[in-house]
Amino acid sequence: MRRPVRIGAALLGVVGLLASAACSAQPQATSKQTIKIVYQKTDSFTALDKVFQDAKQEFEAANAGVTVDLEPIQANDDDYGTKLALAQRSPDTAPDVFYEDTFKVRSDVDAGYLLKLDSQLASWDEWSKFNEGAKAAGRGDDGSIYAVPLGTDTRAIWYNKTVLQKAGIPVPWQPKTWDDILAAARKMKAADPGVIPFSMYAGTGTGEGTVMQSFYELLYGTGSSLYSESDKKWVLGSKGFTDSLQFLKTLYDEKLSVTPADALDANVWKKVFGQWLPQGKMGATVEGSYAPSFWQKGGSYEWAGYTQDMGVATFPTQFGQDPGGVSMSGGWTLAVGAKTKAPDLAFKFLTTALNKKNALAFDVNNSQIAVRTDVASDPGYQAANPFVKAVSDLVGVTHYRPATADYPKISLAVQQATEAVITGKQSPAEAAAEYDASVKKLVGDAKVMQK
Amino acid sequence: MAVPDSLSRSSLRRRTPIQRTLRRRLRLLPVVPSIVLLGFFMLAPVAWSFYASFTNAALSGQAALNPQWVGLDNYARMLTDSVFPLSAWLTMVFVIASAILGQNALGLGIALLMTRSGGATASLVGTVVVASWILPEIVAAFAAYAYFSQDGTLNQLLGLFGVQGTNWLYAFPMAAVVLANVWRGTAFSMLVYRAALSQVPRDISEAALMDGARGWQRLAFITLPIIRGSIATNLMLITLQTLAVFTLIWVMTGGGPSNASTTLPVLAYQEAFKLGDIGYGTAIASVLILIGMVFGAVYVRLIRGAKP
Numbered sequence: 001m002r003r004p005v006r007i008g009a010a011l012l013g014v015v016g017l018l019a020s021a022a023c024s025a026q027p028q029a030t031s032k033q034t035i036k037i038v039y040q041k042t043d044s045f046t047a048l049d050k051v052f053q054d055a056k057q058e059f060e061a062a063n064a065g066v067t068v069d070l071e072p073i074q075a076n077d078d079d080y081g082t083k084l085a086l087a088q089r090s091p092d093t094a095p096d097v098f099y100e101d102t103f104k105v106r107s108d109v110d111a112g113y114l115l116k117l118d119s120q121l122a123s124w125d126e127w128s129k130f131n132e133g134a135k136a137a138g139r140g141d142d143g144s145i146y147a148v149p150l151g152t153d154t155r156a157i158w159y160n161k162t163v164l165q166k167a168g169i170p171v172p173w174q175p176k177t178w179d180d181i182l183a184a185a186r187k188m189k190a191a192d193p194g195v196i197p198f199s200m201y202a203g204t205g206t207g208e209g210t211v212m213q214s215f216y217e218l219l220y221g222t223g224s225s226l227y228s229e230s231d232k233k234w235v236l237g238s239k240g241f242t243d244s245l246q247f248l249k250t251l252y253d254e255k256l257s258v259t260p261a262d263a264l265d266a267n268v269w270k271k272v273f274g275q276w277l278p279q280g281k282m283g284a285t286v287e288g289s290y291a292p293s294f295w296q297k298g299g300s301y302e303w304a305g306y307t308q309d310m311g312v313a314t315f316p317t318q319f320g321q322d323p324g325g326v327s328m329s330g331g332w333t334l335a336v337g338a339k340t341k342a343p344d345l346a347f348k349f350l351t352t353a354l355n356k357k358n359a360l361a362f363d364v365n366n367s368q369i370a371v372r373t374d375v376a377s378d379p380g381y382q383a384a385n386p387f388v389k390a391v392s393d394l395v396g397v398t399h400y401r402p403a404t405a406d407y408p409k410i411s412l413a414v415q416q417a418t419e420a421v422i423t424g425k426q427s428p429a430e431a432a433a434e435y436d437a438s439v440k441k442l443v444g445d446a447k448v449m450q451k
Numbered sequence: 452m453a454v455p456d457s458l459s460r461s462s463l464r465r466r467t468p469i470q471r472t473l474r475r476r477l478r479l480l481p482v483v484p485s486i487v488l489l490g491f492f493m494l495a496p497v498a499w500s501f502y503a504s505f506t507n508a509a510l511s512g513q514a515a516l517n518p519q520w521v522g523l524d525n526y527a528r529m530l531t532d533s534v535f536p537l538s539a540w541l542t543m544v545f546v547i548a549s550a551i552l553g554q555n556a557l558g559l560g561i562a563l564l565m566t567r568s569g570g571a572t573a574s575l576v577g578t579v580v581v582a583s584w585i586l587p588e589i590v591a592a593f594a595a596y597a598y599f600s601q602d603g604t605l606n607q608l609l610g611l612f613g614v615q616g617t618n619w620l621y622a623f624p625m626a627a628v629v630l631a632n633v634w635r636g637t638a639f640s641m642l643v644y645r646a647a648l649s650q651v652p653r654d655i656s657e658a659a660l661m662d663g664a665r666g667w668q669r670l671a672f673i674t675l676p677i678i679r680g681s682i683a684t685n686l687m688l689i690t691l692q693t694l695a696v697f698t699l700i701w702v703m704t705g706g707g708p709s710n711a712s713t714t715l716p717v718l719a720y721q722e723a724f725k726l727g728d729i730g731y732g733t734a735i736a737s738v739l740i741l742i743g744m745v746f747g748a749v750y751v752r753l754i755r756g757a758k759p
Contacts, residue, residue, distance in 0.1 A: 082724045085510040104511065111515035204707065261601065261621035264708050405512030409726050419709050434533075441531065 034067045035346050038087065038095035040080040041072035044270070044300035047293065047366035048099060048150075054361070055353040062352075066345065076266070077101065078207050088113040094339040096346040097353075102137045102331050103208075105147050107405035109140035115336040116144050120347045126355065126372075133395075134371035138333050147333035148354055151368025154327040154394035155213055157313040158291050159284035160277055164311075167191035167283075174313045176320045178221075178247055185256040188283045196276060197256045199285040202248050203419035205264040210415045212328050212401070213286045218244035220399045221317035221326040224451065226410070227402035233449040234410060236436040243318065245421045245428035252422040260422045274301040277310070286315060289391035293367035296385060312390045314397070327394040330401065331368070369395065406443050413438045497740060504734035510727030518730070525734035534710055534718060535735070542694065542714040542742070545629060550693035553633035555686060558640020563670070565641075566648050577641070584638030592702035595631035596620070599703070624704045624712035631699055636692065640685055647681035648674070680754055687750035694743050715739045 037056075041049045049072055056068040073083050081104060087093040088111075100108065108114055117138075121127045130149070138147030161171045167188040175181045185197035200214040219226060224240025227233070251257040262268050269287075273294040276282035278301065293299055295306040314325035334353060336346045352358070356374050363370045364384040369392050370376040382388055401407060417435040420426040426434065440448055466474075504525055508518040529535040561580060565573040583591060598604045599619040606616030619627050651674055659669050675682070697716040700706065706713035706721065713721070715735055723732025 078725060082510065082727075085515075085727065086724075089510075089515070107512040110513045111509075111511045113511070113515075205705065260708070261618040264621065266705065409728070412726060416709070419707075423709055425709050438533075441528075 032065055032067070033342060033345060034069050035096040035340075035342055035349055036069045036071060037097045037349070038071050038073060038084060039099035040077070041074055042076070044294060045366070047362055050365065051353060051358045051362045055349065055358055059349050059352045063345070063348070068349065071095070076207075085111075085113075088337065088339075091339040094337045096337050096340040096342065097350050098335055098337060099150075100147055100333050100335045102147075102149070102152075102333055103401045103403040103407060105138055105333065105335070106141055106403045107407070108335075109142075109146050110405055112338055114140075114146040115338045115340065115343055115346075116140075116146060117148070117336065117347065118144050120344070121145055121148075124351055126351065129356075129372045129374050131371055131373055131376075134331075137331060137371075138335070147335040148350060149331055149333045149371045150354065150359065151363045151366065152329050152331035152371055152395075153289045153369055154329055154391050154398050155217060155286055155288055155315065156327065156391055156394060157284050157315055158277070158287050159311050159313060160280055160282065161309055161311050163188060163192075163195055163197075163280050163283040172311055172313070175316045176324075177316050178218075178318050180316065182250065182256070185251070185283065186254070189254070189256060195281055195283055196258055197283040198251065199257045199272060199276075199282055200248060200251055201263065201268070201286075202252070202257075202415075202422045203260070203264045204412065204415045205266040206268060207266070207415070208330075208411060209269060210418055211411050212330060213288060214248070215244060215414055215418055216328045216399065216401075217286055217315040217326050218247055218318075220328070221315065223318075223321065225399075226414075227404075228449060229402065231449055233447055234406075234439050234443060235451050236439060236448050237432075238451045240318075241435070242428045242432045245417060245431055248418055249421045249428055260424075263422060264419065278303040278306070280309075284313075289369055289387070289394070290367040292385040292387060293365065296367070298365070307386050310387075312387050314394060323397050325394070325397045327398040328401070329395070329398040331371075406447075409442050410439060413442065500733040500736050500740075503729055504731075504737045506730050508729040508733075510724070510729060512727075514730075515727075521730065525731050526738075528731060529734065529738070534713065537710060538713050538715050538718040538735075539738075541625065541712065542739075544625060545632070545696070545714050546690055546693050549629040549632035550636065550689040551686060553629065554636040554640045554689050554693075555682075557633060557637045558642075558685075559644045559682075561637070561641045562644035562648055563674075565645060577645075580641055581638045583635050586635075588635075588698045589702065591635045592631075592699045595627075595634065595699065596703050599627045599631070620704050621708055624708065628700050628703055628712055631703060632693060632696060635699065636689060639692075640689060643681055643685040643688075644678070647678040651677050683750050683753035686753075687747060690746045690750070691743055694739065694746070715742075 037052060039048055039052060049070075052070050052072075056070060059068055060066060073080050075083060081101065084095075084098060084100075085108075087095060088108075094113075100114070105114070134149045134152060135145065137149045137152070138145050140146050157175070159171075159173060164171055164173055164184070167184075168191070169184050169187060173184065175184060181198060188195055188197035201210045202214060203210060206213075216226070219240055222238075222240030222243055224238035225235055228235055248257075252260060252263070257263070258268060262271070272282065272285055272287070273291070277285070278295070291310075292306065294301045295303040295310075297304075315327065317324060317326055334350050336343060336350060340346045354372075356372065356378075359370070359372050360375045360378055360381060362368060363375055363381060367385065370378075370381055375381055376392075401411075413435050416438075417426075417431040420431045420434070421428055436448075503518075505520060505522060506518040507514045507521045507524075509515050561576065565576060568576075586594065596603075601618040601621075603619075605619065609616040655677075656669055656673055659673050664672070695716060696714070697720065700712055700714060700717055701720070704712045706717040716739065719732045719735040719739065721732075722735060723729045
């Protein structure tokens with residue numbers, strides 16, 4: 001399949017070797033080297049671009065003759081992942097350093113896209129500043145480290161205090177069970193039929209947002225889970241799965257959430273952050289700890305009032321059972337391409353981009369939860385916004401996605417189940433049954449278990 | 452030339468068979484570059500896609516590093532996949548409704564009306580119809596999205612009459628993309644039929660008129676049989692274009708809601724690039740190529756039949 005490319009590349013390599021051998025008599029005093037950095041940049045996500053611009057200046061000043069070639073990809077998370085994977089299929093286009101979602105690390109290690117960093121990390125004195133839990137985010141199935149985390153995140157309920165107060169709900173608000181959420185949402189609807197009381201994402205339009213900021217908060221709060229880490233099998237037929245779908249159905253059927261048509265729009269989150277919450281047209285939603293990054297100064301939907309008007313609450317478990325709350329964590333890393341021609345230089349750039357100054361700037365501008373202990377204890381980080389402590393505490397009840405190579409397909413099957421339920425195409429039981437059937441088809445009978 | 456005509460002919464006759472084959476081969480020389488280019492840029496991707504459809508090639512994971520030969524597994528999976536039959540059906544609906552019926556009939560209708568109307572009207576109508584066709588596909592797709600969406604032009608127009616519109620892309624996704632494709636593609640059929648109708652000899656039509664044939668009779672028994680070849684050619688071209696439509700649907704509905712507008716190109720893209728399953732995605736693409744070839748073969752027969 002890629003053989004012609006490989007042969008071509010090999011021939012080029014041979015020619016290159018011959019050429020360099022021929023020239024080796026003259027030592028190259030000013031060797032020009034270029035390293036290519038690939039990352040994501042959108043109109044509402046520029047924090048990383050700024051970090052890399054700064055790191056480029058720093059790095060080029062410290063390493064004469066080296067050019068850092070920044071290649072931002074303008075795309076949403078899904079398309080960014082696709083473009084990155086396509087670039088990595090050929091050594092000609094593969095980046096030296098790139099921005100990598102934690103849940104893709106393991107499958108991309110399997111694909112041979114990521115360079116093993118163990119030996120380089122051993123001689124990097126700042127590696128000890130990263131907290132142990134965060135280090136695991138870049139670990140492959142073989143136990144080696146392949147990626148270094150930039151920051152992590154948690155998910156919580158973000159609510160507009162004024163909307164709740166108008167409905168007579170005392171703030172600070174902390175629902176204890178799912179029914180508390182429904183009761184509060186119904187009150188808000190009764191007080192003002194024009195508001196969207198409690199929005200939770202659903203459907204394939206919002207992609208990973210649907211599962212990370214909605215369905216998993218429900219599922220993991222029922223005591224069930226998507227995947228059994230101990231058995232290495234996908235869990236099927238759980239009551240928790242059907243109950244979670246039923247909860248979404250109730251929200252959408254009673255019009256407590258956005259309309260199904262809005263929910264299926266991939267850009268609905270822009271309206272949540274940019275219009276509905278700031279304008280007091282939405283009571284609450286489940287969103288990431290990075291929510292303030294949109295509203296703070298320099299964010300894409302600047303809103304000075306968010307520090308007073310917004311509140312944050314833990315998403316409750318189904319009946320208030322232990323541990324009383326649930327959250328999901330993800331986060332992004334930097335990794336070095338396995339096909340890089342300058343692994344040491346690439347790693348050196350990675351450490352520049354992740355030094356204390358740059359990591360602090362990224363965590364503050366993008367409202368990330370710090371993974372470096374020296375950043376976490378920095379006063380500038382703690383004062384970044386009023387919610388830093390609340391969302392950082394959620395690390396205690398958080399869950400991670402089962403980031404196996406099969407995960408993206410399973411995630412889509414979950415999204416499709418939620419879509420079928422909120423559009424009324426299937427009942428929760430039917431959608432759960434179809435989910436079970438498609439998972440079996442996707443991963444095979446040997447990798448599933450009934451619960 | 453200095454050589455007399457008779458001599459050159461006799462020298463031709465004297466060539467040995469080997470010389471003649473050589474001459475024939477040499478005549479092919481000028482087309483070799485275009486054949487090579489076509490081979491590289493058209494045939495090679497098709498062949499690769501066909502090959503990949505028998506593997507489990509993927510964007511990530513083990514299969515990205517070492518794709519394995521899986522035989523007909525990907526094709527067998529289509530038979531059990533619940534989305535594939537729906538998608539194949541929607542593709543047929545899309546092609547028949549928007550190309551064979553919509554673009555074809557509307558294009559012929561407009562072309563017929565234009566031959567009867569005055570020059571100014573004809574050129575005005577022609578410009579309006581062609582305008583949507585010359586737009587790049589992505590621009591046309593955004594225009595159609597802006598027209599049908601919740602706060603779009605259509606609902607604003609309806610609002611003038613006090614009618615509360617719905618979100619057309621959500622409530623009637625197939626109808627919306629079919630109409631958008633008719634809007635975008637009719638110009639092509641119109642141009643083909645304008646050219647064809649101008650070739651219909653006036654005298655036959657007039658003779659039929661003298662014999663008392665009505666308008667529709669002249670259309671059905673004189674005009675259509677004469678332009679039969681053009682109809683078949685046009686059908687072939689618009690069918691193949693419509694089978695391959697991706698951008699329009701992707702921008703307008705993304706294949707949703709709940710796969711209600713997922714045609715085969717959209718499904719192939721989703722499988723290959725959203726889910727990273729290149730093997731299955733290319734298998735769907737290969738089926739799409741086969742469907743195109745079947746349509747092509749049928750139309751080629753029609754064209755042959757049209758030329759006595």
